[in-house]
Amino acid sequence: MRIIARVAVTTFLFQAGLRPADREEDAQWTFYGRDAGGSKYSPLRQINRENVKSLQHAWTYRTGDSLERAKRGGRRPAFEATPLFVDGVLFFSTPNGRVIALDLESVQAPWTFDARIEFDASYGDFANRGLATWLDPQLGDQDPCRRRLYLASIDARLISLDARTGRPCSGFGSNGEIDLKKGLRILPHEAGEYEQTSPPLVIRGLVVVGSAIADNTRVSMPSGEVRAFDARTGQLKWTWHPIPVSRDDPATGSWNAESARQTGGANAWSILSGDEERGLVFVPTGSASPDYYGGLRAGDNLYANSVVALRAEDGRRIWHFQTVHHDLWDYDVASQPALFTLRRGGAEVPAVTAGSKTGHLFLLHRETGRPLFPVEERPVPASDVPGEKASPTQPFPVRPPALVPHRLDPEDAWGPTESDRKHCQDQIAAWRNDGIFTPPSLRGSVVYPGNIGGLAWGGVAWDPNRNLLIVPANRLAAAVRLVPQKDFDSVRRNSPDWETTRQRGTPYAMSRTILRSPSGLPCTPPPWSTLSAIDTTSGQIRWQVPLGSLDVPGYSGVEVGGPHLGGPIVTGGGLVFIGATLDPHIRAFDVASGSELWRAKLPSGARSTPMTFLSKGKQYVVIAVGGHDHLLSPPSDTLVAFRLP
Numbered sequence: 001m002r003i004i005a006r007v008a009v010t011t012f013l014f015q016a017g018l019r020p021a022d023r024e025e026d027a028q029w030t031f032y033g034r035d036a037g038g039s040k041y042s043p044l045r046q047i048n049r050e051n052v053k054s055l056q057h058a059w060t061y062r063t064g065d066s067l068e069r070a071k072r073g074g075r076r077p078a079f080e081a082t083p084l085f086v087d088g089v090l091f092f093s094t095p096n097g098r099v100i101a102l103d104l105e106s107v108q109a110p111w112t113f114d115a116r117i118e119f120d121a122s123y124g125d126f127a128n129r130g131l132a133t134w135l136d137p138q139l140g141d142q143d144p145c146r147r148r149l150y151l152a153s154i155d156a157r158l159i160s161l162d163a164r165t166g167r168p169c170s171g172f173g174s175n176g177e178i179d180l181k182k183g184l185r186i187l188p189h190e191a192g193e194y195e196q197t198s199p200p201l202v203i204r205g206l207v208v209v210g211s212a213i214a215d216n217t218r219v220s221m222p223s224g225e226v227r228a229f230d231a232r233t234g235q236l237k238w239t240w241h242p243i244p245v246s247r248d249d250p251a252t253g254s255w256n257a258e259s260a261r262q263t264g265g266a267n268a269w270s271i272l273s274g275d276e277e278r279g280l281v282f283v284p285t286g287s288a289s290p291d292y293y294g295g296l297r298a299g300d301n302l303y304a305n306s307v308v309a310l311r312a313e314d315g316r317r318i319w320h321f322q323t324v325h326h327d328l329w330d331y332d333v334a335s336q337p338a339l340f341t342l343r344r345g346g347a348e349v350p351a352v353t354a355g356s357k358t359g360h361l362f363l364l365h366r367e368t369g370r371p372l373f374p375v376e377e378r379p380v381p382a383s384d385v386p387g388e389k390a391s392p393t394q395p396f397p398v399r400p401p402a403l404v405p406h407r408l409d410p411e412d413a414w415g416p417t418e419s420d421r422k423h424c425q426d427q428i429a430a431w432r433n434d435g436i437f438t439p440p441s442l443r444g445s446v447v448y449p450g451n452i453g454g455l456a457w458g459g460v461a462w463d464p465n466r467n468l469l470i471v472p473a474n475r476l477a478a479a480v481r482l483v484p485q486k487d488f489d490s491v492r493r494n495s496p497d498w499e500t501t502r503q504r505g506t507p508y509a510m511s512r513t514i515l516r517s518p519s520g521l522p523c524t525p526p527p528w529s530t531l532s533a534i535d536t537t538s539g540q541i542r543w544q545v546p547l548g549s550l551d552v553p554g555y556s557g558v559e560v561g562g563p564h565l566g567g568p569i570v571t572g573g574g575l576v577f578i579g580a581t582l583d584p585h586i587r588a589f590d591v592a593s594g595s596e597l598w599r600a601k602l603p604s605g606a607r608s609t610p611m612t613f614l615s616k617g618k619q620y621v622v623i624a625v626g627g628h629d630h631l632l633s634p635p636s637d638t639l640v641a642f643r644l645p
Contacts, residue, residue, distance in 0.1 A: 027614035029085040036274040037339030040461035040569045046619035048573030058641040067635040078127040079626030085613035111166035121192035124214040130199040145169040152196035156180040173234030185223035194222040203274035210268030218504035221289035224267025238315030242266040251302035259297040265289035266304035271336035281310045286332035290503040292510040295387035300325040307354040319369030323356040325391035330451040335459035357453035359404030373399040380437035399539025403473040406436035414525035415517040416553040424523035450478025458567025469534040482508035527561030543594035548581030567609035579606025605633030
């Protein structure tokens with residue numbers, strides 16, 4: 001394999017706006033969020049607010065992956081990867097278990113690796129969002145596996161590859177891989193229940209992984225352990241249980257003993273973050289199983305729906321912050337905790353974000369988990385479902401304000417025609433509707449925001465020059481109803497547009513749908529997605545703009561936003577780059593004002609987070625274009641790059 005040489009020409013460094021001492025680090029993109037802390041910030045400024053309008057297509061690469069559904073159903077493969085750029089090579093993964101090394105001069109692959117995943121499984125979220133990498137300090141430049149790549153595949157294997165050849169590192173685990181389904185407290189019942197969709201975190205010579213677990217199937221879904229393995233040998237170093245297994249754990253009192261033993265989930269399916277200096281791992285967790293009925297798991301259910309700081313050395317919990325008590329709404333902490341520095345009173349405070357599907361963004365002290373702005377426990381509606389006891393209060397940050405409206409009344413309903421609007425009004429009026437945290441009910445409840453979020457897995461980006469957090473958020477309401485188990489088959493048959501699942505082991509199945517009019521458009525008023533800048537000094541919204549556009553009657557040429565999946569990045573050139581939308585574009589916004597400065601057409605919608613790097617004096621912006629499994633955004637297997645002429 002031919003590795004592109006590192007470029008260290010002083011003239012190009014000054015042209016690119018880099019300090020010579022920082023040139024290698026600045027040019028690369030070595031983690032999913034560029035750094036272990038998930039800042040998604042690159043100091044590169046060759047592309048900037050003045051010249052971004054000249055940004056043009058550089059090349060396109062097709063992975064050649066099959067886009068067909070797995071044999072036993074489930075979703076299509078979703079190309080959501082954010083590539084890495086290290087040692088002059090672009091590395092990325094596909095949902096089908098392939099790893100590709102891309103030579104930027106030829107735009108060809110010197111090598112590919114195929115994990116040969118099992119397609120005879122019903123994968124709930126058939127995706128892979130990227131790789132991790134590690135440079136072994138004990139090996140020389142020419143030694144095999146000095147630079148390693150780690151793939152966590154959809155069929156729950158952790159694979160270590162030599163970045164130079166693509167061959168498995170035989171000394172890692174068993175012939176280069178570890179079966180992550182082994183050793184769990186609660187094992188999966190069938191293929192596809194326990195998955196890996198996010199990249200591992202490498203910190204202090206350890207590879208740390210969470211898991212993706214199917215929602216709403218039954219009480220005893222697989223358990224959501226977070227585990228750390230030796231980066232060289234694959235030896236298990238520690239395990240942390242988000243559902244407490246020890247009587248000495250302070251979270252034990254937030255469960256009844258029987259439920260803690262049988263309940264699964266509370267897993268970390270999103271991206272983990274790390275603080276190398278402090279030796280901390282930040283874990284975002286989701287809901288305990290099943291999502292919409294908690295009658296068998298009484299209590300607040302720590303450490304579900306939380307950000308938890310673990311000591312990297314041994315996995316010991318340092319602190320936790322729970323964003324939702326006793327979750328009944330699928331309100332995961334879906335976004336990667338982002339490390340940033342809050343400047344207050346002349347001091348610099350180490351901080352971390354906790355972004356929830358509720359549309360709340362909590363800003364916490366990185367070392368203690370203490371909120372950096374006030375958080376209030378406010379009364380919320382009680383459940384009217386027999387056997388359920390909702391939490392009487394939920395945490396609300398005073399600042400930053402919620403990024404999503406928390407109530408949708410009938411008079412607020414929207415539709416492109418009067419009949420559409422009337423249909424939405426009638427639906428909303430028929431269901432229980434007491435604002436955010438309205439518990440699921442037998443007659444149906446309006447849940448706003450719905451299960452997409454709020455803040456989704458794309459997470460936030462940090463601009464250290466302006467102390468801003470850039471945050472995309474969806475604004476879509478859902479309807480959720482609990483169904484007595486005896487009525488499951490008839491409800492599923494008579495409501496084909498609703499997602500209906502068993503929740504085995506509970507008295508009730510779950511049925512949910514996005515609130516839409518007969519036209520197929522949301523009942524919530526536009527914009528349906530926004531991009532916001534949060535001033536971390538004041539905790540206020542600096543600017544907020546719609547994100548994305550759809551062809552909506554009466555809104556021709558108007559940005560109405562649209563459901564998004566994917567995240568932003570920020571650059572030293574004063575730009576925010578983001579795809580993520582249903583419409584097939586990538587956009588650049590002015591980070592100071594939110595003004596859109598540039599957009600480019602893509603082969604489909606980009607359900608991913610972009611990245612940027614410097615190669616041979618040119619700054620590139622690259623994004624995976626996978627589509628959204630939607631008629632407006634068909635599947636794709638395309639990687640697209642842009643650069644200045």
